[in-house]
Amino acid sequence: MTPEDSQMLSRVTRRREIAPGLVTLRFLNPKVAHTTVAGQFVNVLPKVGFLDPMLRRPFSVYNIDGDEAEIIIQAHGRGTNILTETREGDMLDVLGPLGNPWNTASGDFKTAVLLIGGVGVASMQLLTRTLVSSDVPVQTFYGARSKTLFALDGLTNLHLSTDDGSEGFHGSNIALLRSQLEEGSIASPKLFVCGPTGMMRAAKALAAEFKIPCELSLETEMACGIGICQGCPVVTDDETFNTTGKRFRLVCMEGPSFAAERIVI
Amino acid sequence: MSQSSKNISTVAPDLRSRIGNVEFKNPVLVASGTFGYGAEAKDYCDIEQLGGIVTKSVSWKPRVGNHPHRIVETPSGMLNSIGLANVGVHTFVKEKLPYLAKFDTKIIANIAASSMEEYRDVLELIEQNAVENLAGYEINVSCPNVKDGGLSFGTSVERTEELTALLRQSTDRLLIIKLTPNVTSVAPFAQACERAGADAISLINTVVGMAVDIYNREPRLSTVTGGVSGPAVKPIALAKVYDARKASAIPIIGIGGIITAEDAVEFLIVGSSVIQVGTANFVHPDAGVRVAKGLEEFLRAQGIAHVTELVNSLKVRAELKAAGW
Numbered sequence: 001m002t003p004e005d006s007q008m009l010s011r012v013t014r015r016r017e018i019a020p021g022l023v024t025l026r027f028l029n030p031k032v033a034h035t036t037v038a039g040q041f042v043n044v045l046p047k048v049g050f051l052d053p054m055l056r057r058p059f060s061v062y063n064i065d066g067d068e069a070e071i072i073i074q075a076h077g078r079g080t081n082i083l084t085e086t087r088e089g090d091m092l093d094v095l096g097p098l099g100n101p102w103n104t105a106s107g108d109f110k111t112a113v114l115l116i117g118g119v120g121v122a123s124m125q126l127l128t129r130t131l132v133s134s135d136v137p138v139q140t141f142y143g144a145r146s147k148t149l150f151a152l153d154g155l156t157n158l159h160l161s162t163d164d165g166s167e168g169f170h171g172s173n174i175a176l177l178r179s180q181l182e183e184g185s186i187a188s189p190k191l192f193v194c195g196p197t198g199m200m201r202a203a204k205a206l207a208a209e210f211k212i213p214c215e216l217s218l219e220t221e222m223a224c225g226i227g228i229c230q231g232c233p234v235v236t237d238d239e240t241f242n243t244t245g246k247r248f249r250l251v252c253m254e255g256p257s258f259a260a261e262r263i264v265i
Numbered sequence: 266m267s268q269s270s271k272n273i274s275t276v277a278p279d280l281r282s283r284i285g286n287v288e289f290k291n292p293v294l295v296a297s298g299t300f301g302y303g304a305e306a307k308d309y310c311d312i313e314q315l316g317g318i319v320t321k322s323v324s325w326k327p328r329v330g331n332h333p334h335r336i337v338e339t340p341s342g343m344l345n346s347i348g349l350a351n352v353g354v355h356t357f358v359k360e361k362l363p364y365l366a367k368f369d370t371k372i373i374a375n376i377a378a379s380s381m382e383e384y385r386d387v388l389e390l391i392e393q394n395a396v397e398n399l400a401g402y403e404i405n406v407s408c409p410n411v412k413d414g415g416l417s418f419g420t421s422v423e424r425t426e427e428l429t430a431l432l433r434q435s436t437d438r439l440l441i442i443k444l445t446p447n448v449t450s451v452a453p454f455a456q457a458c459e460r461a462g463a464d465a466i467s468l469i470n471t472v473v474g475m476a477v478d479i480y481n482r483e484p485r486l487s488t489v490t491g492g493v494s495g496p497a498v499k500p501i502a503l504a505k506v507y508d509a510r511k512a513s514a515i516p517i518i519g520i521g522g523i524i525t526a527e528d529a530v531e532f533l534i535v536g537s538s539v540i541q542v543g544t545a546n547f548v549h550p551d552a553g554v555r556v557a558k559g560l561e562e563f564l565r566a567q568g569i570a571h572v573t574e575l576v577n578s579l580k581v582r583a584e585l586k587a588a589g590w
């Protein structure tokens with residue numbers, strides 16, 4: 001990789017609004033499109049040349065197709081509000097791909113259970129593609145606030161749930177998954193989880209209770225995304241590093257996904 | 266290109282800059298804590314186009330740093346409370362320094378400690394393991410984010426002078442004291458560093474600040490307050506450089522909110538011999554190279570042959586100077 005091609009101004013070729021404030025942006029970026037593996041992310045400037053907001057925002061790579069890559073953005077702050085207003089033809093400044101892929105080769109499961117909350121869906125389309133292409137059975141438990149907020153492209157074997165009951169199971173996807181785990185209907189599962197913190201915490205507890213492997217894709221505030229600011233750590237209970245029994249791991253360099261049992265969440 | 270502009274545009278401006286007996290290929294260095302130990306950014310930045318790299322503060326023992334949350338974006342800048350997370354000087358000399366030795370650029374090792382002895386021991390261990398391109402040391406007496414991180418030195422003129430004099434005995438390489446802006450005036454600190462034999466001072470480290478989550482009514486950083494950096498602090502930094510420049514002849518390394526070549530030029534004019542690019546690296550890991558290239562273009566466009574012509578060239582009317590401005 002040369003310094004030049006790692007930061008690229010990328011032209012937006014398609015903008016799709018799934019629901020108000022939930023937008024996908026497809027952009028021309030051969031490097032991201034050809035080298036991203038499911039679970040990696042890109043760090044995107046809210047607006048080229050702006051000093052305020054100044055920092056890039058991290059987004060999982062949602063899809064790749066030919067020379068194009070796609071991200072899905074939920075507006076909920078200054079940077080994401082600006083980004084969701086990006087128009088076709090505009091330029092995005094994209095740094096990536098960054099971080100590590102989902103660990104699909106851990107060898108400790110037969111069925112991949114994708115547990116998704118809201119925009120946590122972002123890395124799941126590529127993950128599904130990876131798993132299906134290596135003949136791993138996939139079951140997808142996807143929860144959203146309401147039925148208009150699902151982004152279902154490329155997912156498979158769906159079990160939907162909504163907070164308002166407008167689609168699928170009325171309640172949390174954790175409750176829905178729990179009932180299936182209790183029935184024992186999923187053969188040797190491993191959970192791949194991305195969603196709000198509360199859901200990830202519940203997923204970790206559920207995995208511990210049923211003694212199944214579980215990987216969480218974490219979100220922390222990031223400045224650089226490449227390991228130079230030390231701003232993005234997650235707390236682990238790994239005792240090898242310091243005397244308080246806590247150590248920090250950089251989500252951008254060592255994550256964003258981690259084995260759940262090590263993470264203090 | 267037209268013939269008439271040939272004279273100005275074909276002579277490459279001279280970017281070489283000096284502090285003491287060290288020559289930097291250009292006056293653009295990257296700031297401590299914003300470029301790791303060099304290796305992290307190498308895929309994104311052509312390191313050899315930088316004047317130099319100031320490495321992340323190292324202490325005697327590794328430090329894990331502060332509990333998250335460590336960063337918050339603020340208007341045209343950011344707040345951080347990293348807490349000097351670092352690998353410790355032993356790993357630094359065993360792994361980081363030999364790696365950096367491979368690059369054709371100057372290395373300045375930044376040191377943070379909580380006692381005189383620790384500063385000296387860290388410096389001496391690096392000195393014993395020095396590599397050819399190690400230009401010197403930047404002594405961080407100004408980290409606002411740890412309780413034992415040197416700020417107790419950096420806010421006392423006497424202790425700053427004592428520490429500088431002590432460290433001066435341990436090295437002939439550049440000894441640079443990195444000062445805090447969180448004092449009423451940096452002038453007596455600049456004078457103290459000069460008296461005690463430092464080769465230069467760096468100005469500024471981050472400005473103490475805070476941010477509040479109004480829904481939870483909690484501080485947004487785990488340490489309540491942190492350090493502000495980025496374009497928001499540039500005017501503060503320029504005033505501090507000016508303050509030090511008036512008070513002392515010691516060479517100054519200007520730092521604070523430099524994003525563009527024009528920002529760098531401001532610092533040079535006010536009296537910095539070289540500058541450092543910090544927070545901008547988080548946005549563009551090659552920010553330093555962008556600034557260096559922009560500086561070359563600026564000099565060319567202005568018909569300035571040597572970058573050193575800019576240094577300390579601020580025009581302040583005599584009557585203003587006489588009145589203390």
Ligand SMILES: Cc1cc2nc3c(=O)[nH]c(=O)nc-3n(C[C@H](O)[C@H](O)[C@H](O)COP(=O)(O)OP(=O)(O)OC[C@H]3O[C@@H](n4cnc5c(N)ncnc54)[C@H](O)[C@@H]3O)c2cc1C
Pocket residue numbers: 041053057058059060061071072073074075076077078079080081119122123218219220221222256338
């Ligand atoms: C590896 C990774 C992948 C991500 N993938 C996606 C994705 O595919 N789609 C998507 O919509 N979002 C994703 N996010 C979250 C997204 O980066 C944040 O929503 C965004 O940075 C917020 O920026 P803002 O300016 O809108 O919010 P701000 O106005 O800066 O902040 C609004 C709120 O968002 C929180 N926040 C700020 N930065 C982050 C952050 N980096 N992560 C989490 N919360 C943050 C703040 O604490 C604050 O409460 C991802 C985050 C990470 C770390």
Ligand SMILES: Cc1cc2nc3c(=O)[nH]c(=O)nc-3n(C[C@H](O)[C@H](O)[C@H](O)COP(=O)(O)O)c2cc1C
Pocket residue numbers: 229231296297298299321322345347349375405408443469470471493494495496498520521522523541542543544545
């Ligand atoms: C995340 C972060 C970490 C920093 N770590 C250090 C450090 O370890 N040692 C140090 O002397 N300065 C440190 N600094 C201060 C910078 O080197 C610099 O002095 C300051 O950020 C102002 O410059 P800027 O506005 O260009 O960033 C850090 C700054 C930031 C933003």
Ligand code: FES
Pocket residue numbers: 221222223224225226227228229230231232233250251252253
């Ligand atoms: S975001 Fe800077 S180190 Fe992870």
